[in-house]
Amino acid sequence: MAEDQGSGDNVNWDEVILQLDFVNVDWREYNFSQVPWETLLDSTIQELVDMHRQYDDIHLPDHSQQTSPAYYELMRRLEATRNKTPTNREAVTEDPMTWVRPTPHTVDDPRDRSDDYSSPTPTAATMAAAAKRKEPPKGMKYRPEDMNPNGFPTWGFELEVPIAVARTGGLYANRPHPDDLRWEAEEIIEVEESSDRPRRVAVERVLQILNSQTEGLVFIRKDEDEDDELYSLKVRNLQGLEEGTGPVVPEGADDLGLHDGKAPDEREERIAQDALEFATLYFNAEEGRYIQMATDDDMQRAAARIPDLSAGWGVITQTEGDRIHARIRDLVQLEVFKAKRDARHVFLPEMKPRYRAFSVYGTDDVNLSNVKQGDYIDQPRDNPKDLYYWEVIKVVSPVMQVKPHEDLDTVSRICRALRQNFRIHRDMPSIPATTQITVSNSGGFNILEIKKIITLIALFGNDLLMKLHRRHRSRPEYETVCGPIKTHSKLGGLSFTEPWAEGFDPEQITPHPSIETRDFLREQMGRFLPIDLILTDEKLPDKIFYIVLWMCTSVDAISKAVNTGHRSRKLEVVTKCQGNWHLTGADPSAPEEVEYPDTELPFTVVDPIRGVFEFRQCSGSLDPEHIVRWALLCSHMVNFAKVAPDENFRTYVNDVLNNRTTVLGGMGVAQDVQDYFQNRLNGEDGYFQLEDPAVSWDDPFYKPMP
DSSP states (O other), rough: OHHOSOOTTTHHHHHHTTTTTOOOOOOOGGGGGGGGGGOOHHHHHHHHHHHHHHHHHHOOOTTTSSSOOHHHHHHHHHHHHHOOOOOHHHOOOOOOOGGGGOTTTTTGGGGOOOOOOTTTTHHHHHHHHHHHHHHHOOOOOOOOGGGOOTOOEEEEEEEEEEEEEEEETTTTTTSSSSOOOOOOOOTTTOOOOOOOOOEEEEHHHHHHHHHSTTTOOOOEEOOOTTTTTHHHHHHHHHHHHHHOOOOOOOOGGGGOOOSSSSSSOHHHHHHHHHHHHHGGGEEEEETTOOOOGGHHHHHHHHHHTTTOOHHHHOOOOHHHHHHHHHHHHHHHHHHHHSSSOOTBBBTTTTGGGGGSSSEEOOOOSSTTTOOOOOGSSOOOOOOOOGGGEEEEEHHHOOOOOOOOHHHHHHHHHHHHHHHHHSOBBBBTTTOOEEEEEEEETTTTOHHHHHHHHHHHHHHHTTGGGGGGEEEOSSSSSHHHHHOHHHSHHHHHHTTTTTTTTTTTTTTTOOOOHHHHHHHHHHHHHHHHSSSHSSSSSHHHHHHHHHHHHHHHHSSHHHHHHSSSSOOTTTTEEEEOOSSSSSSSSSOOOOOOOOOOOOGGOOOOOOOTTTEEEOOSBBOOOOOOHHHOOOOOOOHHHHHHHOOEEEEEEEEHHHHHHHTSHHHHHHTTHHHHHHHHHTTTBBBHHHHHHOOOOOOOSSBBBBOOOO
């Protein structure tokens, strides 16, 4: 491209480069070597970045790690803007609070002016909402501490595990690692490109291994239809069966597979209950038929193996028999439903049933498409990504209470079973696997707590938290995996825009509260933060970021601002909190429950009532101590921000910014957790290094654990 245009001063590079076809042609096919990037207009750079991202989102669902040169130029300009000395115009600009002045559409809500959002004026609606948050369904048994009215920290994890499922070329192909005798799917000989067979085989094998070798833990499949409307009805129906309230699905919904006809009488119920014991004998762990892994076919087989009922109960009419067998099918489904719960799970109303146990499923978000020979110190002749059928399998925990010793034991048993039985590729930059830690609180969050959490992440994320992980996680090519919230969120992008410029805030991220609310929130911000250190004239982007954040008056407004707006692009911490008022969850004083169309959500809802924070900085890991200590750090950070009163929080931030305390020590992170990370920081670049990062193709897999 560049050679054809020449390099003279008369070339209009903005026009030339925007005429290229980036819709149908991969931008990587063009030669940009002679493009004078620094001379292009800001609007041209932004348009190129958007077009290149759109192409990748459509054609590269694996999120190729190659980064557009336009993006590098955009980052260079943003960094220059952040660090520049303010111009005279900027230095004398009007009070930044005018950016959030009221508009004709502003509605004054006195509830916006409070530090105690967790205690709204009691009404029938708010009391009902509180009950919905904290009370388990009738008849379900949970530990007393699960029902703590003040809430307690919860956590979970997601491991992304790249498994070599089978060698390509079939059984007669050479084994790439003949001395490694761990599992290989020898039944897979040849696979069509679009086939999901390797994934299905791998998921089933992982489920079998984890259920058989981690006694006491429960592993289940992810239901493929869990995002469908009928799925939620099916779950409600099963809960109705368990609670004894009967089905909730209207008559005629036969496709749910649940009986909704006339209830059996007392005699028919006794017969069904008696037969259930025999039916569930079909599930036999010693034979690999785990009840928690039961498919629809398994449940039908279990229900169908009932012997002749009349032999023990006398004459049974056709109509009675139909009702009894329908009841047996319901009861079998109910037994499977109850079996899909791990003993450590925390009951949380409205959470998907999957988060009551450990779940296993495949993912398209991560693969080995960017792996090449040069990634290995021994540089193999053939590309390793072509020598195996690789599948990245996710192992996801239930919601659990934070209990360090139990957590370490649980994670250790899972990692040991995986490493003992599977050839799992070690972490390296070209495999963007993530060990995700999800942190929440059983009581949910209010808007002030969320502002404090986001503030800590924005202040200390890039300079400290990212350095507690391998250096490649901070590189530009990982912007879609764990990009910095200060630059890659919608609010981060807005903060680099001059607020007096035409077209400022086209997505309407900036809030516009009433004058009374604005003044209160400004005073509130000053009580929790040393504003003189944060809102400096030297850093206009910081002014915009923190003022807009602290002026928000609803949880939804914050979530819109501090996420990317694209579900395929993730930040270092993804804020998945939902609420059209000051608390996570719907405002109970509203006339009717607010609907949230998927198109308006910048994330997939995990917990609609309490919300979660997903920490994505950590690369793929199967080191139990590493995983648990990082989880403890994340949990402590969120809990500290949630409970610290104004003076304590302000003093902490002030002391860290003035180098009077450390980020971790100042918030009281356990000393052994601090030491774990501090002792593993690389002396050359200051980033975390757990082991020798070099990977050899001769031995690329995690070694079995003792």
